[in-house]
Amino acid sequence: MERTVGMSRPELVQVADTVARDKSIEREEVFAAMEQAIQKAGRSKYGHEHDIRARIDRKTGEIRLARYIEVVEEVENEFTQITLAGAKRKKADIELGEFLVDPLPPIDFGRIAAQTAKQVIVQKVRDAERERQFAEYKDRLGEIINGLVKRVEFGNVIVDMGRAEALLRRDEVIPREHFKNGDRIRAYIMDVRQEPRGPQIFLSRTHEQFMAKLFAQEVPEIYDGIIEIKSVARDPGSRAKIAVLSNDHAIDPVGACVGMRGSRVQAVVAELQGEKIDIIQWATDPATFVVNALAPAEVAKVVLDEEANRIEVVVPDEQLSLAIGRRGQNVRLASKLTGWDIDILTEAEESERRQDEFRIRTQAFIEALDVDDVIAHLLVTEGFTTVEDVAFVAIAELSEIEGFDEDVASELQNRAQVFLAERERLNEERRKELGVVDEMAEIEGLTAAMLVALGEKGVKTLDDLGDLASDELIEIVGGLNEDDANAVIMAARAHWFGEAGDSADDATAKTPEQDA
Structure with a gap:
């Protein structure tokens, strides 16, 4: 029968229960921290070279302290190991790999030992609390939280979320927005990371998804999945665009997000410090989507270059400043919302450019085919852009041009092919020269x-x-x-x-x- 020396401390059970409840961590983790603190104090008293272990009874709070010596074939550390022969002299039925347990008298904690024990317990409880925070918040990425401003340091806001603290960096705060201690605050959980000083929760009020989540809170149809937010573009504190799509043809997604007399969108605007929000109807057709995204500007014409992912938008002259927006804000947000590079031209600029292109192509045909400007104009007007187009098109297609017959078409095609052959010969000579x-x-x-x-x-x-x-x-x-x-x-x-x-x-x- 193992002899034990113990000291009943029922207040330890009460302390463990209180700490576990207040810090929202497991009771067993608090007891483990206490045991480690007592072990540390025991090693300070009896020698750090010994394997001193403490055990607290979970019901009575009784503390048992003992030295453990492992039974081994060959002793490498005489303080923590003993041979089987030596161990059998103390306990006849002991086997290799087991431990001899020597009970020690309970420690009368001195001031230094008590302080050390307290530090260990505080640290262990803090570590357990941090692990609990990380486990809880790593799965809450992308949520909006409510909290209180605990303090402000150099523009960075420390937010008390009740069971954890989070950091709202100054570059994630909406411009011209100021907080003071005790203010209520809503923010978006942008990131949760394990760092050397413990888990860090990073918040944002400038993130695009913060606005999207605010709309989800204000618009039941978004929460229910009837309306989807397809994309968001923000210039925090100034202006934003949000593209929405309805999965129910009976529901207007823009109207649902605006709400009765603008009540829903105004609730979001108020939270975002007056940020103006354009709610856009999303469309599968890129041209239609870009036209919608440039609202409130009116668009006269759209030309897509899918290979370069670029879209050219022509607007009436008086709409140019509205389409571009203050400091390019409107076109920049529209480009970000749609994912297309947008070039904006006025109707006058587009007309002038078209005329320049027409003139250049006409001149190229005059020089290459040795024709007058009337024939060159006709070719360009019919959509021919290069000499290659003329050289390799079907004769019938050339003959259909007004004023042309088959003889004219054949002559033009022959001249085009001669020109290309001569150009190829000159390029071949130049290649060899180089x-x-x-x-x-x-x-x-x-x-x-x-x-x-x-x-x-x-x-x-x-x-x-x-x-x-x-x-x-x-x-x-x-x-x-x-x-x-x-x-x-x-x-x-x-x-x-x-x-x-x-x-x-x-x-x-x-x-x-x-x-x-």
């Missing part, structure tokens, strides 16, 4: 004009071409998309792999971007 190797001319996708442009930039061999990244090649030659540029560069590199004994197919395993 020293661009014939192997480059054999690469599919490179024209003679492109080879001349490369040669003028010093790219004259397969190795030179293979060393380029796709964006560099596109910048030099133009007329290639990224996939085509990658294919050209990989074709130029094929001989590298062939020399190494690998197949040319292996070259495609690594794109120019990865290589760069």
